Amino acid sequence: MRAELGQARTALDRAAERVGDRVGALPAPELRSPDQRAVAAAEYDTARALRSAFMDAHAEAVYDELTDGRSVSLSLTELTRAAAAAFPGLVPDDEVLADERSRPQALKDGHEIDQGIFISRILRSPVAGPHLLDAMLRPTTRALGLLPRFRETGRVDLTSLLLERRDGVARVTMCRDDCLNAEDEQQVDDMETAVDLALLDPAVEVGLLRGGIMSHPRYRGRRVFSAGINLKALHGGRISLVGFLLRRELGYIHKLIRGVLLEDDMAWRSRTLEKPWVAAVDGFAIGGGAQLLCVFDQVLAASDAYVSLPAAQEGIIPGAANLRFSRWAGPRRSRQVVLGGRRIHASEPEARLLIDEVHETSELDLAVERSLERLRGPAVIPNRHMLNFADEPVDGFRLYMAEFALQQALRLYSEDVINKVGRFTGDRR
Template identity: 70%
Template sequence: MEAGNDLRDVRAEPARAREVLAKAGARTDDLLAALPEPALRTPGQRAAAASATDTARSLRAAFMDAHADAVYDELTDGRTRSVRLDRLASSAATAFPGLVPTAERLATERGRPQAEKEGDEIDQGIFFRAVLNSPSAGRHLLDAMLRPTPRALGLLPGFLATGTADLGSVRLERTDGAARLTMCRTDCLNAEDDRQIDDMETAVDLALLDPSVEVCLLRGGEMIHPRYRGRRVFSAGVNLKSLHGGGISLVDFLLRRELGYIHKILRGVLVEDGATTRWSRTVEKPWIAAVDTFAIGGGAQILLVFDQVLAASDAFFSLPAAKEGIIPGASDFRLIRAVGPRLARQLILGGRRLRATEPEARLVFDEVHEGEELDIAVERSLDRLRSPAVLANRHMLNLAEESVDDFRCYMAEFALQQALRLYSPDVIDKVGGFTAAKRTAVFN
């Protein structure tokens, strides 16, 4: 009866709802604290923990369904402040006890392998699903994530002066009006983790904010991996070693990646009022990707927002979502438009590998070239997209192809479903058995 009353009360007026939510969260925390660490629990203890967390999550979902706008407005001072994902989640943990995990809980979780976590990020998924489902709060959050990061703003004067920036996993160079972003994680074939997401968003911000940049290029650098030594590689997707070790986060990786640098490539960077022309809220640039060797998983996903994609003749495109057990970002949203429903299902559900020389690959790659011809084609493409009419037309094409609200609604459901997948038994089993040697075999 208590659970039923709580479910009713969290939908009631905000003050009573907050009180009930906080008490329910404290009860669940006390129960979990009395149990051994997740990896040491007996089957009965695991069942008790699952029952308690499921009940608490039902209350959190009901609370957010009823009060999402009020919660968001309180956290952003009536939407007068732009608050990014991580700050929004941490502020919610303080202002609304029992709603999302605290920074301390997340730090504890971060130190555990994926298989030994409580799954606290699922509560963040519940929170962000409700926020993004709200037309007012969700739109405001998308805008907040389109603003340049503090790191980028701090580095901008140096980049404007020198035309270069070494961000660690991404190098940025401006030459002849072109911003050239080179992914250079030579230790892991440009597999993405939280660090690379931060570096990529910073590089994208710098490229977009530089008024002398007319067009942008993304390419992978030369690798030192024995199998690919001296060869360029575009991207191996998510870093499964980091995922297994618990280092891939929902907020700082999976959500920030989609709402941050990838969305900025598509929509542009949102600048302060008066920093651009009065006709536009964002600074946009045309984007070209050059794919060497392979674009796997996340590397394939980002190609779907580029204006032109060129590939080496021996390259391939792959979205092994079913194999890895997680959702391939916004690919389920964008790929159908690019290649059609049948091929999209073959790529995502069936794990089909699309080689650059196959006829269907022209739905992903605009041009395919042999050897050094790719370098020549890249320069030709950079020149072509400098045309003054390109920017206006890409803006209108993107507007027609993908509305902001359609993207917002997709990302709302993605926030929860991806969080659930992170802690699903099949994913835990897969990433646990996915050693570096096995991952290398995927590239063959």
């Protein structure tokens, strides 16, 4: 088996090198003629077919080599970096990715698609996939470093949000007032850090996520929940497959559901440490903001708020919403929202499928506090654990994310997305 993998590794490396030489002989992406772009696309398709076949045959052996027989836990970033070093030609290395990241989305060669192929095959494996999911549920190094200060002071001011502990509640306030809390890679990192800290701090009983007060001219002085993915960052090539789209789903959002992985003597009781979460929606929850609502235990909203998932308009896949949204809104309504761009206003009766309570803005603060108090009961955590276990079995999530990793990578570099995202960089509220 080891000899077979070695031969396949060598063959893949040589084939990828030939493709690299042929594409390297062409002008830079922005200078290529239509015929040259077609040549580059055909060369990349050839290489990707080989990578797919290689991973179909050797995914578990590759993963075992990279993780020392699954004795080492690697994050997605660490795993893809290790794969680039150990299996040349399989995924792009840091130098290639840095060059890609320096370009706007329209002028990239799409090397992240190779990462999508690699990760999709790892997640498909019933052996490697669960191990990778567990690795992504571990607390981040950043959170572990900040935990002593948070436990002592009850406050951490991160770049894009504020985390405060008051009366046993971890209050996460998104405060990117420059972009209406539109998510970029910084906010994903901050969110995972905040979720880790809330879960690890024994003084926290329940978590709350809410948008802060905005300075945007249209919403000045008002709270806003989330405008979804930061389309300006996407247009500028600063939204990555691994660091944003996959880390977001497999990292902090999955931790909101499952908790953080435990490694102590009491882990026999439960593999993860989890807590209940409340979301309070002011203004709107667009795209990624709407995706978040599907994983909270209680969702409250102001009466003038709305929810939308304009995925077909943006051209990308809305994370795991296609897995979860139907459970709450039903399959027909999900298609209306995801494919048709329908907005669901909190004032509509149908909004009760997604939102537990709707209140006037002046009454929302008190309603949120009542909701937080209800979720403090000792039987809440085991019951939410069993509800999530029934609603979304881990293997179902794993297989969805395996397909998502590849399809979202392809969408990132689709011509319609590149054309659309430039038009969506203006105000879309």
